[in-house]
Amino acid sequence: MAMYAPPIARLLDELERLPGIGPKSAQRLAYYILRSDAEVAERLAQALVEVKRSIHFCSQCFNFAEGELCEICADVKRDPSVICVVEEPRDVVAIERTGEFHGRYHVLQGAISPIDGIGPDQLRMRELIERIGTGGIEELIVATNPNVEGETTALYIARLAKPLGVRVTRIASGLPVGGDLEYADEVTLGRALEARREM
Amino acid sequence: MAMYAPPIARLLDELERLPGIGPKSAQRLAYYILRSDAEVAERLAQALVEVKRSIHFCSQCFNFAEGELCEICADVKRDPSVICVVEEPRDVVAIERTGEFHGRYHVLQGAISPIDGIGPDQLRMRELIERIGTGGIEELIVATNPNVEGETTALYIARLAKPLGVRVTRIASGLPVGGDLEYADEVTLGRALEARREM
Numbered sequence: 001m002a003m004y005a006p007p008i009a010r011l012l013d014e015l016e017r018l019p020g021i022g023p024k025s026a027q028r029l030a031y032y033i034l035r036s037d038a039e040v041a042e043r044l045a046q047a048l049v050e051v052k053r054s055i056h057f058c059s060q061c062f063n064f065a066e067g068e069l070c071e072i073c074a075d076v077k078r079d080p081s082v083i084c085v086v087e088e089p090r091d092v093v094a095i096e097r098t099g100e101f102h103g104r105y106h107v108l109q110g111a112i113s114p115i116d117g118i119g120p121d122q123l124r125m126r127e128l129i130e131r132i133g134t135g136g137i138e139e140l141i142v143a144t145n146p147n148v149e150g151e152t153t154a155l156y157i158a159r160l161a162k163p164l165g166v167r168v169t170r171i172a173s174g175l176p177v178g179g180d181l182e183y184a185d186e187v188t189l190g191r192a193l194e195a196r197r198e199m
Numbered sequence: 200m201a202m203y204a205p206p207i208a209r210l211l212d213e214l215e216r217l218p219g220i221g222p223k224s225a226q227r228l229a230y231y232i233l234r235s236d237a238e239v240a241e242r243l244a245q246a247l248v249e250v251k252r253s254i255h256f257c258s259q260c261f262n263f264a265e266g267e268l269c270e271i272c273a274d275v276k277r278d279p280s281v282i283c284v285v286e287e288p289r290d291v292v293a294i295e296r297t298g299e300f301h302g303r304y305h306v307l308q309g310a311i312s313p314i315d316g317i318g319p320d321q322l323r324m325r326e327l328i329e330r331i332g333t334g335g336i337e338e339l340i341v342a343t344n345p346n347v348e349g350e351t352t353a354l355y356i357a358r359l360a361k362p363l364g365v366r367v368t369r370i371a372s373g374l375p376v377g378g379d380l381e382y383a384d385e386v387t388l389g390r391a392l393e394a395r396r397e398m
Contacts, residue, residue, distance in 0.1 A: 003292050005265040007253045011246040017239070019231050020224060030250070031289055032218050034263060038251040040216070045244035047210040051229070052237040054206045064233060066204040090230055093202050 008034070060131070062107040062124045064089050072096075072104060079103045081138040085128065085157060087111050087145060095143060103141070106131065111149035112156055120156060128157070132164050139167040146173045207233070259330070261306040261323045263288050271295075271303060278302045280337040284327065284356060286310050286344060294342060302340070305330065310348035311355055319355060327356070331363050338366040345372045 004012065008030060015026035033041050057063070058070035065071070072078055072092070082103030086092055092105050108123040120126075131137065142157050144150035158168045174192035175184050184192070203211065207229060214225035232240050256262070257269035264270070271277055271291070281302030285291055291304050307322040319325075330336065339360050343349035357367045373391035374383050383391070 003295050005254060005263060005270065007246070007250045007265060008263060011250045014243040014246045018228055018243075020227060025219060027289060027292070028219060029217055031287075033247060033250060034254060034288075041247040041251045044213040044217075045247040047206070047213045048232060048240040048244040048247075051206045051210045051232060052240045055204060055233060064204060064207060066206060071204065088230075089233075090226060093226070096202050 058107075061105045062109055062127065063092050063105055077102075080136055082141065083128075083131070083137055083139070084141045084143050086143050087150065087153070091143060091145075101141075103139075106140075108144070108153065111144055111153040113149045113152075123153075125156075125160075129160060129164075132161060132166055137166055139169060141169050141171065143171045146171075257306075260304045261308055261326065262291050262304055276301075279335055281340065282327075282330070282336055282338070283340045283342050285342050286349065286352070290342065300340075302338075305339075307343070307352065310343055310352040312348045312351075322352075324355075324359075328359060328363075331360060331365055336365055338368060340368050340370065342370045345370075 003009075011030050011033070012023070012026045015021050015029055016023060021029070033044075054066055055064050058065035058073050059068055060073045061070060063070045063072065065073075067074070079102050082101075083106050084095060084101055084103055085106045085108060086095065087108050087110060089107055092107060095101050095105075106124065106128050108125065108128070110118055110123050112118060112120060112123070132140075140157065140161050142154040144153045144157075154170055158170075161168050172195055173188065174195055175181065175188060181189070202208075210229050210232070211222070211225045214220050214228055215222060220228070232243075253265055254263050257264035257272050258267055259272045260269060262269045262271065264272075266273070278301050281300075282305050283294060283300055283302055284305045284307060285294065286307050286309060288306055291306065294300050294304075305323065305327050307324065307327070309317055309322050311317060311319060311322070331339075339356065341353040341356050343352045343356075353369055357369075360367050371394055372387065373394055374380065374387060380388070
């Protein structure tokens with residue numbers, strides 16, 4: 001016999017499609033929903049539908065946006081001469097959290113990865129070059145991830161943007177603040193040595 | 200400034216209310232939804248609303264049910280003379296998975312726990328006694344959890360049901376199949392010794 005009544009089975013099915021949600025988590029979530037007020041399920045359902053209805057990509061930086069432009073591109077107080085290039089919208093959130101960056105962003109929506117069939121044409125690279133072409137951009141801070149794909153993407157951007165007269169910088173690699181030398185991997189430690197600074 | 204556009208913030212908020220979902224998981228889920236087809240969000244939203252609309256408690260055993268009776272109570276092939284008493288609907292699923300039980304269930308919807316203010320009156324205990332009162336029940340298999348609350352509940356049920364002429368049994372405690380003697384805790388090992396059987 002079926003373990004679950006069909007509506008429960010359907011909810012479990014949909015929950016298990018989500019990343020990081022296995023059968024056990026799906027069951028826990030479904031039973032939580034079943035035990036809660038109908039309001040909890042309804043508010044979540046509405047938030048899900050609403051986010052898909054109202055969120056699109058910013059036409060300038062390709063971050064998620066509610067309107068034509070995202071809040072950062074629409075903010076006249078943000079410096080339009082410095083562009084931080086990141087792979088994903090979540091990287092924008094990570095950098096915004098530091099409170100250290102007051103320029104604008106460009107979200108590539110991925111990184112160059114030949115093994116996954118992702119080249120520059122699958123990213124928002126053309127749009128980045130077009131943005132540089134409109135002028136007023138002095139520096140690109142390339143904040144792609146410090147892994148093979150991110151480094152490849154960074155090199156590609158540097159080669160493309162430098163001839164256009166734009167300063168291209170890369171975020172530093174090194175030991176995490178609060179980290180232990182002993183536990184650092186040798187590549188990170190090597191980078192930290194190489195990028196040492198005068199005190 | 201706000202890190203997220205309001206519809207995204209709202210979805211994150213609703214997701215973080217769910218058990219076991221922290222800010223990182225909520226972000227991962229929300230970004231997955233944002234990247235997927237609108238259909239994914241809609242199907243999940245519909246499953247959420249539908250499960251709350253159509254699932255209630257079985258009027259006989261208090262498991263989740265789509266109709267008046269759950270599928271097990273409605274199944275005439277299930278033996279009505281043996282009732283397995285469990286704490287939660289998920290325990291019904293666990294026991295059904297074994298394929299070893301062909302009787303019916305009674306879901307208490309919790310266990311006696313004075314520290315949490317849960318006494319017999321907060322559980323479906325009265326309904327269990329009423330079921331026994333209607334006759335035809337020969338055995339109660341008490342499958343509450345083998346912890347303090349579950350054992351207390353089991354003792355309470357035994358005291359209540361035995362005078363009514365019903366056989367009350369308790370599921371066995373012992374070493375998990377495939378387990379290692381070396382790694383068993385001493386209480387479990389003690390129980391396994393105590394409940395040893397003739398070979």
